[in-house]
Amino acid sequence: xxxxxxxxxxxxxxxxxxxxxxxxxxxxxxxxxxxxxxxxxxxxxxxxxxxxxxxxxxxxxxxxxxxxxxxxxxxxxxxxxxxxxxxxxxxxxxxxxxxxxxxxxxxxxxxxxxxxxxxxxxxxxxxxxxxxxxxxxxxxxxxxxxxxxxxxxxxxxxxxxxxxxxxxxxxxxxxxxxxxxxxxxxxxxxxxxxxxx
Numbered sequence: 527x528x529x530x531x532x533x534x535x536x537x538x539x540x541x542x543x544x545x546x547x548x549x550x551x552x553x554x555x556x557x558x559x560x561x562x563x564x565x566x567x568x569x570x571x572x573x574x575x576x577x578x579x580x581x582x583x584x585x586x587x588x589x590x591x592x593x594x595x596x597x598x599x600x601x602x603x604x605x606x607x608x609x610x611x612x613x614x615x616x617x618x619x620x621x622x623x624x625x626x627x628x629x630x631x632x633x634x635x636x637x638x639x640x641x642x643x644x645x646x647x648x649x650x651x652x653x654x655x656x657x658x659x660x661x662x663x664x665x666x667x668x669x670x671x672x673x674x675x676x677x678x679x680x681x682x683x684x685x686x687x688x689x690x691x692x693x694x695x696x697x698x699x700x701x702x703x704x705x706x707x708x709x710x711x712x713x714x715x716x717x718x719x720x721x722x723x
Contacts, residue, residue, distance in 0.1 A: 535609040538671025542678045545651055549660035558584045560680065561633075561662040563650055566669040567643045575646040576669055579634040582680050585627040603630025604673045628680050630673060 548560050560582040568574035580603075600607035639646045647666055654662055667675030 531609045534671070535606060535674060538606075538668055538674040539678050541668055541671075542675040543666040544663065544679055544682065545647055545666060546654055546662070546664040547679070548663055548683055560584060560683065562665055562676065562679065563654075563662060564665045564667060564672050564675060565639075565643060565647055565650065566667055566672065568638065569669060573640065573642060575639045575641060575643050577637045577639050577646065577650070578632060578672060580630060580632040580676075582676055583629045583631065584680065584684070585629075600673075600677060601627050601629045603632075604628070604677060606671065606674050607677070609674075610677075628677075630676055 562580055562582060564578040564580070566576050568576055582603075600610075641649070643666070647664065650664055654664060663679055665675050665679050
């Protein structure tokens with residue numbers, strides 16, 4: 527892969543800003559849908575903003591990792607997934623993130639909104655707040671790297687959810703074996719490390 531692609535990927539990743547994010551933990555034993563609104567400056571007109579709406583589907587996390595594990599696997603709708611720098615893939619492995627497939631599906635046609643990017647973001651944020659919408663993410667990025675911004679958003683939620691997913695997984699295993707779980711019992715860092723070795 528050319529160095530240019532890796533650098534461009536890093537630039538799109540860095541210039542992503544998550545304004546609002548999904549407020550819950552990703553499901554441990556089922557798929558999670560992450561609705562989003564992505565906004566970027568129009569390529570030619572400063573007084574216009576491009577808005578895309580869609581859903582990232584995060585497949586049920588696999589806590590026990592396959593041998594070929596290299597982090598979350600980005601499928602359909604993530605055309606720049608092959609440009610993920612090797613150091614990022616290594617970091618995903620080192621963190622022991624649960625393995626799952628992520629798919630990006632647009633749910634509406636791309637829209638052009640009149641107004642500068644910040645004005646449109648402020649309006650969208652107010653609308654989501656007024657609706658008390660705790661599920662829809664609001665992401666700012668560059669138009670050509672929209673899928674990279676969605677990768678960053680999704681990975682952030684996977685990282686945030688991983689400790690709770692692991693805890694629920696252990697509790698589920700113990701319930702299946704009929705072992706009682708005490709209210710004061712905690713999952714230790716050693717337990718988590720052993721799970722991902």
